[in-house]
Amino acid sequence: MSKSKDFLRTIVENDLKSGKYKEIVTRFPPEPNGFPHIGHAKSIVINFGIANDYQGHCNLRMDDTNPTTEDTKYVEALKDAVEWLGFNWGKSVCFTSDYFPKLYDYAVELIKMDKAYVDSLGEDEIREYRGSVTEDGKRSKYAKRSIEENLDLFERMKKGEFAEGEHVLRAKIDMCADNMKMRDPLLYRIKHAHHFRAGDEWSVYPMYDFAHCLSDYIEGVSHSICTLEFENNRDVYNWVLETLGVELPRPNQHEFARLNINYTVMSKRKLLELVESGQVSGWDDPRLPTIAGYKRRGYTPESILTFCSQIGVAKANSMVDVSQLEFCIRDDLNKKAPRVMCILDPLKITIENYEGRETINAPYYPDDIAKDGLREIPFSKEIYIDRGDFMEQPPKGYYRLTPEQPVRLKHAYIISCKEIIKDANGNISEIKAEYYPESKSGFDTSDIKVKSAIQWVDATQAKTIEVRLYDRLFKDEAPDGLKDINPNSLQVIKNALIEPAVITEKFDERFQFEREGYFYADPIDYTDENPVFNKIVGLKDSWNKKKKTISNTSNKPQTKKVQIDGEVVAMSNKQQALFNRYTVNLGLNNEVANTLARDEKLSNFYEETLTTLNSPVALANIVANEVARELKQIQKDTLKFNAKQISELVKMIDNEIVSNKIAKQIFEQMAKTGENPTKIVEDKGLIQISDPAKILPIIDEIIANNPDNVAKFKAGNKKLLGFFVGQVLKTTDGKANPKVVNSLVTKKLK
Numbered sequence: 001m002s003k004s005k006d007f008l009r010t011i012v013e014n015d016l017k018s019g020k021y022k023e024i025v026t027r028f029p030p031e032p033n034g035f036p037h038i039g040h041a042k043s044i045v046i047n048f049g050i051a052n053d054y055q056g057h058c059n060l061r062m063d064d065t066n067p068t069t070e071d072t073k074y075v076e077a078l079k080d081a082v083e084w085l086g087f088n089w090g091k092s093v094c095f096t097s098d099y100f101p102k103l104y105d106y107a108v109e110l111i112k113m114d115k116a117y118v119d120s121l122g123e124d125e126i127r128e129y130r131g132s133v134t135e136d137g138k139r140s141k142y143a144k145r146s147i148e149e150n151l152d153l154f155e156r157m158k159k160g161e162f163a164e165g166e167h168v169l170r171a172k173i174d175m176c177a178d179n180m181k182m183r184d185p186l187l188y189r190i191k192h193a194h195h196f197r198a199g200d201e202w203s204v205y206p207m208y209d210f211a212h213c214l215s216d217y218i219e220g221v222s223h224s225i226c227t228l229e230f231e232n233n234r235d236v237y238n239w240v241l242e243t244l245g246v247e248l249p250r251p252n253q254h255e256f257a258r259l260n261i262n263y264t265v266m267s268k269r270k271l272l273e274l275v276e277s278g279q280v281s282g283w284d285d286p287r288l289p290t291i292a293g294y295k296r297r298g299y300t301p302e303s304i305l306t307f308c309s310q311i312g313v314a315k316a317n318s319m320v321d322v323s324q325l326e327f328c329i330r331d332d333l334n335k336k337a338p339r340v341m342c343i344l345d346p347l348k349i350t351i352e353n354y355e356g357r358e359t360i361n362a363p364y365y366p367d368d369i370a371k372d373g374l375r376e377i378p379f380s381k382e383i384y385i386d387r388g389d390f391m392e393q394p395p396k397g398y399y400r401l402t403p404e405q406p407v408r409l410k411h412a413y414i415i416s417c418k419e420i421i422k423d424a425n426g427n428i429s430e431i432k433a434e435y436y437p438e439s440k441s442g443f444d445t446s447d448i449k450v451k452s453a454i455q456w457v458d459a460t461q462a463k464t465i466e467v468r469l470y471d472r473l474f475k476d477e478a479p480d481g482l483k484d485i486n487p488n489s490l491q492v493i494k495n496a497l498i499e500p501a502v503i504t505e506k507f508d509e510r511f512q513f514e515r516e517g518y519f520y521a522d523p524i525d526y527t528d529e530n531p532v533f534n535k536i537v538g539l540k541d542s543w544n545k546k547k548k549t550i551s552n553t554s555n556k557p558q559t560k561k562v563q564i565d566g567e568v569v570a571m572s573n574k575q576q577a578l579f580n581r582y583t584v585n586l587g588l589n590n591e592v593a594n595t596l597a598r599d600e601k602l603s604n605f606y607e608e609t610l611t612t613l614n615s616p617v618a619l620a621n622i623v624a625n626e627v628a629r630e631l632k633q634i635q636k637d638t639l640k641f642n643a644k645q646i647s648e649l650v651k652m653i654d655n656e657i658v659s660n661k662i663a664k665q666i667f668e669q670m671a672k673t674g675e676n677p678t679k680i681v682e683d684k685g686l687i688q689i690s691d692p693a694k695i696l697p698i699i700d701e702i703i704a705n706n707p708d709n710v711a712k713f714k715a716g717n718k719k720l721l722g723f724f725v726g727q728v729l730k731t732t733d734g735k736a737n738p739k740v741v742n743s744l745v746t747k748k749l750k
Contacts, residue, residue, distance in 0.1 A: 038290075038304070106210075117140075163190070190204055337510045337512040357458075391708065582597060609646050710749065728741045
């Protein structure tokens with residue numbers, strides 16, 4: 001096998017060797033209530049990939065058991081995602097709704113076996129009767145109903161004689177089971193809603209735990225591969241199949257860790273909120289982590305497949321850096337995308353000593369001579385360069401065009417500046433230049449030396465295009481929702497200029513705009529009259545570079561992640577109790593709660609921090625990340641800091657005494673020396689600066705020192721707001737309050 005042997009493939013191979021299954025059948029069973037995202041891509045790759053590797057088959061099955069949220073458009077989006085990634089589900093898509101009659105018959109069979117009953121308790125009572133991980137549950141009095149009464153009630157539920165919530169069908173298992181999923185789980189509920197496939201035929205719909213295992217069995221699935229949150233559901237899965245005594249071989253459930261990516265949300269609820277609130281243009285907005293979004297942005301299926309292969313199949317939840325996905329598309333397009341010149345912020349150049357016009361032949365693939373492809377670039381005395389490629393008063397190390405420094409026009413001639421033309425406001429509107437006839441690229445016989453080449457387009461024949469510069473949708477590494485949206489995630493440039501060959505030849509849809517990044521002709525909005533290009537990814541990972549600058553201040557050795565084979569271990573009673581408390585009572589997200597609940601040292605440390613500070617989410621985040629990393633390298637009794645000090649640090653963050661960036665530096669110092677965080681702040685003068693009176697003079701000085709960037713900002717390059725904010729933070733060594741700085745800079749630049 002060309003693929004690495006992950007634990008799932010090891011299980012499959014062992015099952016084949018033992019003769020447990022003659023054929024490998026997997027399934028990808030999404031609920032059609034939203035567009036598939038990058039997490040679904042991982043599941044698609046695993047399920048279809050394993051089936052392909054072992055000459056088996058993978059079903060695409062729609063888990064359409066909730067008529068109130070499902071729609072045909074989501075079915076089509078799921079089908080499109082699977083096909084786009086290069087997989088084939090066979091002759092037809094499967095639907096759980098196709099099995100409704102069989103599932104109903106299985107439920108009747110359980111009733112006849114006295115293994116299921118109609119319960120008439122209300123939702124709150126059912127929850128109360130279930131008990132907790134430390135207290136046994138109590139069975140409903142309605143469990144004593146006779147088989148005949150249950151059959152009659154269930155039939156009448158099916159016919160629609162009762163209101164929603166009036167009755168449910170429950171399995172009769174064990175109200176004292178350690179696994180709370182086994183405490184008489186719900187099998188059917190009443191829903192009076194139109195089903196997009198079944199119409200109005202049904203008034204009862206099966207629950208996931210009942211429908212899933214039986215749908216797997218009906219389809220002959222051998223390996224039911226789920227994400228980790230369903231590990232406790234496995235007991236119900238097995239109970240249903242065993243109790244009904246279905247024929248062998250039966251499917252078996254196996255769990256893997258779901259995909260989590262920083263700066264991204266993959267909750268369907270939160271994605272739907274983004275769409276419905278109008279924060280994005282739709283499910284295919286190029287900033288969303290949906291497959292439709294990546295597809296429209298210009299990602300290739302090969303890059304997604306490579307990413308899924310690189311992250312592997314793990315058994316413990318972890319966070320993947322989004323830069324890894326961006327690297328995969330960058331690496332893929334580096335080999336494929338033709339290079340062209342595009343000017344996003346045009347500045348006119350008039351070459352006074354050039355007459356006439358000519359055509360310059362230039363390669364699309366200058367770094368790969370084995371690839372054919374030349375385009376014709378028109379050249380005349382009037383051209384445009386990027387405004388950033390000329391500076392009247394350049395800093396040291398600036399190698400592009402200046403009043404004293406000539407530069408080469410890529411693929412063409414060397415030019416020098418002769419005169420600067422400015423408008424009434426003092427802004428540069430045009431450069432008068434001179435060219436050197438003997439300096440033509442490839443035929444240069446001049447003695448002029450230049451240090452760089454800049455891009456350009458012909459003023460008369462360049463094509464005007466719309467460019468959409470996409471950045472990460474969220475500004476925070478662990479976004480919680482709408483409040484964490486990056487306001488600069490989309491910048492639209494209406495009048496960018498590009499070589500005419502890109503529009504007229506149209507031999508490719510993805511290009512590298514030199515020095516700008518990789519771009520894709522928008523498949524929806526692109527027209528010959530209004531060409532639109534989406535930025536796929538930049539040429540370099542600027543986000544990760546910033547992160548490394550901070551992390552490299554630590555001299556700690558990096559721990560290597562290893563894959564551990566074997567089945568995922570379900571939570572113990574104590575762990576489950578902690579998990580429930582953390583998510584329900586303290587409001588932690590599932591991943592942080594899972595990390596804390598499963599690690600006794602971490603959970604003990606976290607509980608200790610809570611005794612001195614009531615800030616559960618902030619404390620959980622620092623314990624599950626910074627403290628967890630420290631504990632992986634040393635034993636708890638050798639930690640330099642204690643829980644009280646961590647609480648003190650978080651309190652300073654909450655009270656905005658220190659910024660998050662400064663807090664990381666404080667933590668590093670605490671980890672090394674054990675000093676009190678307050679003392680570190682006082683000794684090093686790290687208190688966050690929030691007083692506008694102290695920040696405004698710094699802003700004024702930075703604005704005065706960067707007139708060109710101020711002009712660009714006022715001309716529409718709003719992305720430069722981040723430059724000015726960053727300069728203020730840099731000047732104050734990260735002490736300035738970012739929120740205050742952002743607000744003050746915005747007002748100053750208006």
